[in-house]
Amino acid sequence: MSQVLKTDAITMQFGGLTAVDSLSLEINQNDLIGIIGPNGAGKTTAFNMITGHYLPTKGNVFLNNEKINGVRPAVITQKGIARTFQNIRLFKDLTVLDNIRIAAHSRCEYGFFDSIFRTKKFKDYERKIEEEAISLLSIFKMQGYSDHLAKNLPYGMQRRLEIARAMATKPSLLLLDEPAAGMNPNETIELTKLIRWIRDEFKLAILLIEHDMRLVMEVCEKIYVLDYGKTIAVGTPSEIQNNPKVIEAYLGSEGVENE
Amino acid sequence: MDYFLYLTQMCGIFMILAMGLNLINGLCGQFSLGHAGFWAVGAYTGAAFSVFTNLPLPGFIILLIACLLGFITAAIAGLIIGIPCLRLRGDYLAIATLGFGEIIRIIFMNMDSVGGPRGFTDIPKLSNLFWVYFFVVLSIIFCANLIRGGYGRAIISIREDEIAAESMGIQTFKYKTLAFCIGAGMAGLAGVLFAHTTQFISPNNFTFMWSVIILLMIILGGLGSISGAIIGAVILTLLPELLRLLGPTVSEWRMVIYSVLLILLMLAKPTGILGKKEITFSFGKKEKA
Ligand SMILES: Nc1ncnc2c1ncn2[C@@H]1O[C@H](COP(=O)(O)OP(=O)(O)O)[C@@H](O)[C@H]1O
Ligand SMILES: [Mg+2]
Numbered sequence: 001m002s003q004v005l006k007t008d009a010i011t012m013q014f015g016g017l018t019a020v021d022s023l024s025l026e027i028n029q030n031d032l033i034g035i036i037g038p039n040g041a042g043k044t045t046a047f048n049m050i051t052g053h054y055l056p057t058k059g060n061v062f063l064n065n066e067k068i069n070g071v072r073p074a075v076i077t078q079k080g081i082a083r084t085f086q087n088i089r090l091f092k093d094l095t096v097l098d099n100i101r102i103a104a105h106s107r108c109e110y111g112f113f114d115s116i117f118r119t120k121k122f123k124d125y126e127r128k129i130e131e132e133a134i135s136l137l138s139i140f141k142m143q144g145y146s147d148h149l150a151k152n153l154p155y156g157m158q159r160r161l162e163i164a165r166a167m168a169t170k171p172s173l174l175l176l177d178e179p180a181a182g183m184n185p186n187e188t189i190e191l192t193k194l195i196r197w198i199r200d201e202f203k204l205a206i207l208l209i210e211h212d213m214r215l216v217m218e219v220c221e222k223i224y225v226l227d228y229g230k231t232i233a234v235g236t237p238s239e240i241q242n243n244p245k246v247i248e249a250y251l252g253s254e255g256v257e258n259e
Numbered sequence: 260m261d262y263f264l265y266l267t268q269m270c271g272i273f274m275i276l277a278m279g280l281n282l283i284n285g286l287c288g289q290f291s292l293g294h295a296g297f298w299a300v301g302a303y304t305g306a307a308f309s310v311f312t313n314l315p316l317p318g319f320i321i322l323l324i325a326c327l328l329g330f331i332t333a334a335i336a337g338l339i340i341g342i343p344c345l346r347l348r349g350d351y352l353a354i355a356t357l358g359f360g361e362i363i364r365i366i367f368m369n370m371d372s373v374g375g376p377r378g379f380t381d382i383p384k385l386s387n388l389f390w391v392y393f394f395v396v397l398s399i400i401f402c403a404n405l406i407r408g409g410y411g412r413a414i415i416s417i418r419e420d421e422i423a424a425e426s427m428g429i430q431t432f433k434y435k436t437l438a439f440c441i442g443a444g445m446a447g448l449a450g451v452l453f454a455h456t457t458q459f460i461s462p463n464n465f466t467f468m469w470s471v472i473i474l475l476m477i478i479l480g481g482l483g484s485i486s487g488a489i490i491g492a493v494i495l496t497l498l499p500e501l502l503r504l505l506g507p508t509v510s511e512w513r514m515v516i517y518s519v520l521l522i523l524l525m526l527a528k529p530t531g532i533l534g535k536k537e538i539t540f541s542f543g544k545k546e547k548a
Contacts, residue, residue, distance in 0.1 A: 051426065077428035089426075091419035093535070094412075102416045105409045106428030112437075115408030116401060122408060129409075169428050 301447025333447020378461025
């Protein structure tokens, strides 16, 4: 399996606070990997370093063996990393279709003046993009919603649209930041299936931050556990479930004593 | 009758100014208060071209060349100012662009070759109703086609959520600069038409107050709406003339009346007259808002 992402002991400091301390991840093609940890453990910060929103204080990020720290987020996305956000960040006042089309724009084949003069090249490519967007929407069970405004969708569907939008950038690595946050149990079960299905269908790697333990344990093949920025455990779901350090981080030391 | 003709032309000139600022502020979400500066760049460039070169060409060709030059120089001024300023956000961007707008005005104030504080006189009257509205129509088509394509959508995504746009592979700085330059260029174009309509321009025509009034036009019409910018431009061009009819005291209270009007509008309809909607003449599909 070829390696997609590697982080080489990345560290992020905010003033005196070390939000992420020497995190080393390795993700291969087709992997489905989870990052868990209590609130404030540094999970989102790790995503922000990988996607170029933060420049790591120390360490390097490699995408397909190419060093990408210091590269702008948009360029990193073009190179193949797409993400969703912990707090949904859709283009709320735009239609579902436009949300998807914007994510496809970086692959745009016509020039600025083609769009002003509405040339044949422009029209053909726009039609192609629209068809692609609509088939992507039907994959995500959102057919018929193309011209709804994103903000008017029900919550679970907004989460799904955000994943669909990330997929429209055609990534080789998909980062999902707490995709099940705020979902009801039924929606979470659906989402679990969807995540696995995306990985199999699109043959990409997925890195997932999640609070919902059941989801992570069920869907991930390998889990990294962060606590106060430090990687306290790495392993398969069953290894992680029985790791005393993890139990302590989640339940506090009394939790361990009670067991 | 001349007076009405003049007012109709001024409406058109402000429509172009408002559409330009709408591109920067309404569509791309970048709060610029330097629009009058770009207007001045275009006006002075165009006037200098037609006055100093004195080419033996028909008037309208000189006007068209002046318009092209005015657009390009103002767009370049937009590039020079945009590159440092567009790294700033919100209020900081507004203050920086305001400062640059005033700097441009003061540069012209100190350029004796174009009249300095006395103003630039004897500009040939090359513009007329036809050419003003020719460029109004061109601007409308340009803006409408822009927002119906990928480049326009990329610009709009920045207004919606800059971080998300960047994460979706939109190089936000590039598109902000693009919107800023085109908007500035359109102000420059309006400047050329203005100079060749009034035949006299002075640095006092391009004060910061005008940047605010153009901003009011697009807020009044509905930020992000092309038709809104046009309606706002007409209202705020004609309103002071109506107030003038009511006597000099009313006219002096112009800005107060604007403010009250704006406050009332914001209370009644915070998104402006049209919101983000467009008035379209197609019967086919209706745009959802
Ligand atoms: N931009 C920032 N500036 C300062 N501190 C930050 C910043 N981003 C995150 N932090 C801090 O870093 C720590 C980790 O945050 P985060 O990565 O969001 O945690 P989580 O694991 O819950 O996603 C927290 O203490 C947070 O307050
Ligand atoms: Mg987080």
